[in-house]
Amino acid sequence: MKALKNLSNKYNLAIISSTSSSYIKNYLENKNIIKDFSDVLGAELFISKTGRIRKLLEKYNISPQDVVYITDTLGDILEAKNCGIKSIAVTWGLDDRKTLGKGDPKVIVDDPRKLISAIGNALVS
Numbered sequence: 137m138k139a140l141k142n143l144s145n146k147y148n149l150a151i152i153s154s155t156s157s158s159y160i161k162n163y164l165e166n167k168n169i170i171k172d173f174s175d176v177l178g179a180e181l182f183i184s185k186t187g188r189i190r191k192l193l194e195k196y197n198i199s200p201q202d203v204v205y206i207t208d209t210l211g212d213i214l215e216a217k218n219c220g221i222k223s224i225a226v227t228w229g230l231d232d233r234k235t236l237g238k239g240d241p242k243v244i245v246d247d248p249r250k251l252i253s254a255i256g257n258a259l260v261s
Contacts, residue, residue: 137169139252144172147255148196151176152188152205185215193219204242204258206251213239222258226251 143149149172153160157178164170175195177188193200200220207213208229213236216223225236225244236244242258245251 137167139248140169140172143252143255149173150192152185152192153177154179154185156180185212186218189216189219189221202259204255206255207241208236210235210239213241224251224254224258 140149151160151173153176155178157176157180160176160178161170164173164176175192177191181191182188189205192198193203201222203221205212205216205221205223206226207216207223208226209231213223213225217239223239223241225231225233225239225241226248227233227236227244227246228248233244233246242261243254245254
């Protein structure tokens with residue numbers, strides 16, 4: 137949780153998911169980390185994650201070059217790419233390394249401890 141706190145102190149964090157936002161918010165509240173996220177956009181908003189991504193870009197008036205999308209699925213990598221956003225793929229989720237690599241993410245991270253440095257590197261390159 138310390139890493140999450142460090143990230144939320146430095147970056148604006150949001151969750152974009154195919155799960156209901158109320159379910160996610162409940163989970164975050166139970167873990168006492170909801171305050172670390174500026175937004176939770178779930179399945180009830182737009183059909184695709186592309187629409188949810190664009191909504192956040194517009195809401196915060198952020199350029200796609202200033203955003204990195206962290207995901208465990210090839211589909212998310214492709215949707216981020218459709219919005220001009222770099223992605224970081226993580227291997228401790230749904231898709232395996234080989235599948236994630238098909239989307240050409242900025243980097244594939246195998247160790248959660250390396251995620252913070254991967255975010256910084258993705259944003260500056």
